[in-house]
Amino acid sequence: xxxxxxxxxxxxxxxxGGHMPTLAEKYELLACIQCGRCTAGCPVSxxxxxxxxxxxxxxxxxxxxxxxxxxxxxxxCTTCSTCTxxxxxxxxPMELLIGLRGKSIERGKALPAxxxxxxxxxxHGNPWGRSRxxxxxxxDELDVPIAGEGEAIPLLYYVGCTPAYDPRVQxxxxxxxxxxxxxxxxxxxxxxxxxxxxxxxxxxxxxxLFELLVEGNRELFAGHDVGSIVTGSPHCMNxxxxxxxxxxxxxxxxxxxxxxLLDEGRLEFKGSVEKKVTYHxxxxxxxxxxxxxxxxxxxxxxxxxxxxxxxxxxxxxxxCEGGGGRMWVEAEEERGERLADTRVKDAVDLGADxxxxxxxxxLLTLEDAVKTSGCEGKIEILDIAELAxxxx
Amino acid sequence: xxxxxxxxxxxxxAEADVKLGSDGRGIEMEGLPLQINESDxxxxxxxxxxxxxxxGEVTVITLGPESADEVLRMSMAKxxxxxxxxxxxxxxxxxxxxxxxxxxxxxxxxxxxxxLTGCMASDDGMTQVGVTLAEMLGVPHATYVTEMEIxxxxxxxxxxxxxxxxxxxxxxxxxxxTIQTGINEPRYASIMGIAKAAKRxxxxxxxxxxxxxxxxxxxxxxxTKLLKLDYPPAGxxxxxLDGTPSEASAKLANVLKEKGFA
Numbered sequence: 069x070x071x072x073x074x075x076x077x078x079x080x081x082x083x084x085g086g087h088m089p090t091l092a093e094k095y096e097l098l099a100c101i102q103c104g105r106c107t108a109g110c111p112v113s114x115x116x117x118x119x120x121x122x123x124x125x126x127x128x129x130x131x132x133x134x135x136x137x138x139x140x141x142x143x144x145c146t147t148c149s150t151c152t153x154x155x156x157x158x159x160x161p162m163e164l165l166i167g168l169r170g171k172s173i174e175r176g177k178a179l180p181a182x183x184x185x186x187x188x189x190x191x192h193g194n195p196w197g198r199s200r201x202x203x204x205x206x207x208d209e210l211d212v213p214i215a216g217e218g219e220a221i222p223l224l225y226y227v228g229c230t231p232a233y234d235p236r237v238q239x240x241x242x243x244x245x246x247x248x249x250x251x252x253x254x255x256x257x258x259x260x261x262x263x264x265x266x267x268x269x270x271x272x273x274x275x276x277l278f279e280l281l282v283e284g285n286r287e288l289f290a291g292h293d294v295g296s297i298v299t300g301s302p303h304c305m306n307x308x309x310x311x312x313x314x315x316x317x318x319x320x321x322x323x324x325x326x327x328x329l330l331d332e333g334r335l336e337f338k339g340s341v342e343k344k345v346t347y348h349x350x351x352x353x354x355x356x357x358x359x360x361x362x363x364x365x366x367x368x369x370x371x372x373x374x375x376x377x378x379x380x381x382x383x384x385x386x387x388c389e390g391g392g393g394r395m396w397v398e399a400e401e402e403r404g405e406r407l408a409d410t411r412v413k414d415a416v417d418l419g420a421d422x423x424x425x426x427x428x429x430x431l432l433t434l435e436d437a438v439k440t441s442g443c444e445g446k447i448e449i450l451d452i453a454e455l456a457x458x459x460x
Numbered sequence: 461x462x463x464x465x466x467x468x469x470x471x472x473x474a475e476a477d478v479k480l481g482s483d484g485r486g487i488e489m490e491g492l493p494l495q496i497n498e499s500d501x502x503x504x505x506x507x508x509x510x511x512x513x514x515x516g517e518v519t520v521i522t523l524g525p526e527s528a529d530e531v532l533r534m535s536m537a538k539x540x541x542x543x544x545x546x547x548x549x550x551x552x553x554x555x556x557x558x559x560x561x562x563x564x565x566x567x568x569x570x571x572x573x574x575x576l577t578g579c580m581a582s583d584d585g586m587t588q589v590g591v592t593l594a595e596m597l598g599v600p601h602a603t604y605v606t607e608m609e610i611x612x613x614x615x616x617x618x619x620x621x622x623x624x625x626x627x628x629x630x631x632x633x634x635x636x637x638t639i640q641t642g643i644n645e646p647r648y649a650s651i652m653g654i655a656k657a658a659k660r661x662x663x664x665x666x667x668x669x670x671x672x673x674x675x676x677x678x679x680x681x682x683x684t685k686l687l688k689l690d691y692p693p694a695g696x697x698x699x700x701l702d703g704t705p706s707e708a709s710a711k712l713a714n715v716l717k718e719k720g721f722a
Contacts, residue, residue: 276651
């Protein structure tokens with residue numbers, strides 16, 4: 069009791085009657101030795117005022133900021149996880165940044181673009197402001213199985229919001245369907261009943277909405293006795309694997325499934341793609357989930373492909389700035405070159421004809437960067453499923 | 461400062477293929493998410509900004525079925541102090557006159573300095589409730605307000621006119637102001653906040669509580685009657701560009717060039 073009283077009324081959680089943890093307690097910031105490896109590795113620290121080490125320090129020496137509205141640079145974080153990967157003391161600075169966003173969300177101080185994405189997710193089950201009944205339109209010309217009410221789904225193709233709605237990424241979903249058909253894979257989708265996985269919602273700091281989505285999705289999966297799930301985005305895979313509490317079944321990214329189908333001889337390439345290809349590791353596939361080899365093994369088995377690594381690859385891969393809600397938020401006080409521009413130029417310098425990736429956000433940011441970096445006509449951006457489908 | 465905000469729950473039809481209902485006087489509501497009427501959301505935000513700027517108390521009021529409680533809870537999550545729902549099947553189905561009368565009966569019995577509401581409901585687009593309510597309450601009003609400043613016993617507002625003109629009007633309080641979208645940046649109501657607000661009381665009032673006779677409420681108390689909804693006849697001269705986004709945009713670029721716009 070005296071401990072609580074000594075911290076004053078603000079530190080007392082009236083709802084639980086318990087002590088409200090400080091930032092330092094909640095995120096174990098006192099373990100930080102201020103070495104600065106987080107900021108040194110942070111891909112956006114060059115381009116924005118975001119200084120991860122300094123924010124951790126503020127939490128160490130005092131109550132810290134009340135939320136991201138007091139430190140708008142917290143919205144610049146792409147949640148690439150480099151800071152957390154590099155921390156020698158096991159501190160998770162990225163979680164602190166998401167926590168600061170959460171405090172702003174609680175106070176209603178979400179940036180307008182974030183507010184719109186969250187309200188859309190609540191109303192329509194996707195952050196893109198599109199209506200639910202248009203969610204399956206990407207497959208209109210195709211014969212994509214949609215599970216009936218209560219029908220068991222041994223293998224679920226969870227399409228995801230961006231592949232379902234974005235006209236460019238819809239091509240990737242369609243390419244993947246062609247590959248699955250070619251390999252004779254039996255699968256099913258939820259059609260318009262599919263809802264957002266919540267990965268980006270959680271990273272925007274809207275924990276309550278995330279929990280609502282988890283509850284709804286778990287119920288939907290259970291109602292169809294879902295066995296395994298192949299996701300159309302590493303972001304969806306990440307949250308299903310790590311943030312849904314009890315496992316929701318075996319969850320794989322489509323690049324993993326394609327590698328497995330090639331291993332088993334079920335997927336065969338009859339054509340070839342005579343191109344020099346390099347690969348951009350999506351953060352949520354690579355850094356977050358250590359899936360580096362499967363996409364490369366798919367690329368290397370496509371006949372005609374000459375594969376060469378970018379200098380910064382695998383764990384050292386440069387983030388494209390599309391994660392952590394950044395598809396909706398511009399970085400604070402941006403300066404210098406966008407990371408996706410740098411990435412595209414690196415690929416052009418390597419002499420690649422195609423820069424391949426395996427994530428809807430990476431695909432969109434890199435393709436934009438081809439235009440903004442003046443590399444139009446010099447390089448093509450394709451998803452790994454699109455490149456593979458070219459060799460069917 | 462006591463502020464009353466009138467809000468309405470409406471279907472979100474932004475991207476929906478709206479279909480007429482079987483009675484021909486409404487639309488198919490199935491599959492349409494419900495939400496606060498857009499300009500009401502700006503009115504609510506304006507009330508909360510006033511409340512934060514000076515001591516104030518915000519009461520949010522709606523007329524509608526139980527589902528409309530969602531809009532009230534969202535308003536409380538954002539910072540409204542009290543919520544009232546005019547909850548009586550007898551009150552529903554009314555036109556702007558009947559709705560304004562029910563609101564006037566409810567608000568007339570409260571202490572208030574300012575009544576805010578959206579300038580237009582996105583479902584029926586009538587724009588009548590705010591002004592009718594002001595007449596019934598016997599207070600001044602201003603519509604399509606895009607700027608507002610509270611003075612001492614008065615309010616100065618900017619009304620949006622055509623051609624980018626703004627008309628400035630000073631009114632004595634109490635007054636009714638109908639708010640245009642864009643006057644502010646509405647805040648976000650977190651799901652946790654809405655869940656907490658769900659534990660708070662929503663005051664309900666029936667037609668009898670409002671001292672309204674059967675002939676004064678809902679459809680019976682309406683002065684206009686909606687006969688029939690219909691799709692607008694297809695016009696001429698429109699050309700739909702098909703193809704993939706890049707094909708369609710290339711076609712559009714050609715059209716613009718041909719017509720001399722680019």
